[in-house]
Amino acid sequence: MALFSLQITTGSDVPIFRQIVSQVRAAIAAGTLAVGDGLPSVRGLAAELVINHNTVAKAYAELVRDGLIESQQGRGYFVTLRREIYTKAERTRRVVALIEPMISEATTLGFDDDELIKLVSKEIEKLSRKRKQ
Amino acid sequence: MALFSLQITTGSDVPIFRQIVSQVRAAIAAGTLAVGDGLPSVRGLAAELVINHNTVAKAYAELVRDGLIESQQGRGYFVTLRREIYTKAERTRRVVALIEPMISEATTLGFDDDELIKLVSKEIEKLSRKRKQ
Amino acid sequence: MALFSLQITTGSDVPIFRQIVSQVRAAIAAGTLAVGDGLPSVRGLAAELVINHNTVAKAYAELVRDGLIESQQGRGYFVTLRREIYTKAERTRRVVALIEPMISEATTLGFDDDELIKLVSKEIEKLSRKRKQ
């Protein structure tokens, strides 16, 4: 099992619980989380991300409802058999859907192409370092 | 003059007013809407999209605050010459708020750093070419 | 903690939402509302002032955009540490937009330049003293 790490951004337009749902879903689709793998505990993840545990519970509830994970009484949450597979095209489509508005915003704020590429690279490295810790 | 059309999706996670903001912003970034061009009237656009006029007004108000468009008494809204309103730090903060969730999503979808940088570059060039046409 | 009260006048030339913005801004400028202080809840304040909650929400939204307050998910609005959001030019532009009509009014009321400067200085000192208490 790959090391599964979650990165959330508070104060963004996207609700925290949706960021969690979307990343767990993506991790399963990408195979980062395999069938049978355990998820972080509700309270553990809440503590790690410094958010309310209800927020984590709500995210997991949605994933249970969608059949992607299941609760095993007293042991925690685990990835179930049902697995969504995203094609490469679908995965690209999902990322591009986030890249496009980011570029629009940057452009209207006056960033030129080089500055933007540099900023994105810097952020990628920053998150990369964070993941390795 | 601009041939400018707007498409909204109701029932999406993204609020209608934010979809309008993003699309106008994208049109300005891409040069589809140029300085001096008029936007659809608040009530006209509301009727066309079959939404409430307050929703359009809210979207336009945000674009005014960002200095992208301005209201001319009794005439409507027009694209303005871009002013530098925000400090470098604030502009960076705003773009980073969009870059971070994009990277998180890409990472959980299995993109590695190089692939992501290439994807972002490709999209930047795509928009760049559009602007030059 | 702040003992902070708001007074609005309906039927005035100044929109209600703008009166709220001005008064919160004045309270922050005077130090009556300090960093970390909570604002009245949107619906609570609306009930107290006997106005619609959307009107309060609109006022708070403007203060958020200016970086003076921020919303904490499910908890309410709080005064933030002031960030430098706007460029010097933009900040000057905003203040000059208030200075100009003030000078025009003073001039037509018969104030000469020296009297006006003195009056402005006196008011600035008055607020300055209030902040230091």
Added chain:
Amino acid sequence: MALFSLQITTGSDVPIFRQIVSQVRAAIAAGTLAVGDGLPSVRGLAAELVINHNTVAKAYAELVRDGLIESQQGRGYFVTLRREIYTKAERTRRVVALIEPMISEATTLGFDDDELIKLVSKEIEKLSRKRKQ
């Protein structure tokens, strides 16, 4: 008769027609405009201020309604007998009502007392020069 000059600020929160009403009213109260004095013609003033003549007409109509000026067929508008006199205290009160929100805005935007005084002085001089042209 003193030279009567009007200064308007477009794009401010205060509607143009209200700026005109308020300045004519103030000029009469201050004696800058005396009984029998003529006002600039509707179209002349509109041309001078580069605004729609309906805006001037609307302002004059309000002043006529309030009995401060009257139209003399084919000759223009003139100050009538009825005259409001503002006491010094009232005139000060009216200017202070504009000074206070200006200071709040400047303070929350990060201007310190000296900077603000300098900015106000500069604007006073600027308008002073404009009036003398």
Added chain:
DNA sequence: GTGGTCTAGACCACG
């Protein structure tokens, strides 16, 4: 409990 978004509709202001 907190805030966010949207609608339907009114009434007003500006040109």
Added chain:
DNA sequence: GTGGTCTAGACCACG
């Protein structure tokens, strides 16, 4: 004709 403000009320999201 254009936009601006406000209400009453609904429904949802977050914690």
